[in-house]
Amino acid sequence: MVGIVASWRCRCGIRVKVVAEADPSQPPATQTAVCPNCGVSRAIQGDKIVSVTEDTAVSEDIVHNPAAVSCEEKERLLAARNKAFDIYKRAGVELAEAVGIIAHAEFEFLANRVTNARQAFVETAQHLSDHMTKHGC
Numbered sequence: 001m002v003g004i005v006a007s008w009r010c011r012c013g014i015r016v017k018v019v020a021e022a023d024p025s026q027p028p029a030t031q032t033a034v035c036p037n038c039g040v041s042r043a044i045q046g047d048k049i050v051s052v053t054e055d056t057a058v059s060e061d062i063v064h065n066p067a068a069v070s071c072e073e074k075e076r077l078l079a080a081r082n083k084a085f086d087i088y089k090r091a092g093v094e095l096a097e098a099v100g101i102i103a104h105a106e107f108e109f110l111a112n113r114v115t116n117a118r119q120a121f122v123e124t125a126q127h128l129s130d131h132m133t134k135h136g137c
């Protein structure tokens with residue numbers, strides 16, 4: 001058996017390091033390595049995967065140089081948060097305009113929508129901040 005080390009930057013932003021073994025007397029085989037952070041798989045050469053880890057040496061580098069990384073996951077979470085905030089803001093405006101004009105039941109419906117929109121916004125903001133803490137981006 002010979003050892004193979006493969007390493008790549010996953011689209012979730014971390015660097016994945018795979019240690020595999022291959023038997024040189026056998027025809028080349030392909031294994032599927034799965035990113036421990038986001039679960040995206042990638043084909044690597046080898047007969048057996050020994051370990052799949054996050055290459056933290058590189059990740060620490062990312063933490064110290066946040067400007068050097070463009071993190072797709074962060075972009076996605078940021079967009080989701082902004083969208084949720086927009087919906088929340090609009091629902092709030094609608095509610096404010098509706099005060100005194102519409103029936104009580106309908107008002108409650110709108111008020112609920114604001115509460116739900118606010119909740120969604122808080123959750124997406126939380127996801128974003130969790131990701132940034134964990135990922136250092």
Ligand SMILES: [Zn+2]
Nearest residue numbers: 010012035038
């Ligand atoms: Zn990943």
Ligand SMILES: [Zn+2]
Nearest residue numbers: 071074135137
């Ligand atoms: Zn990130």
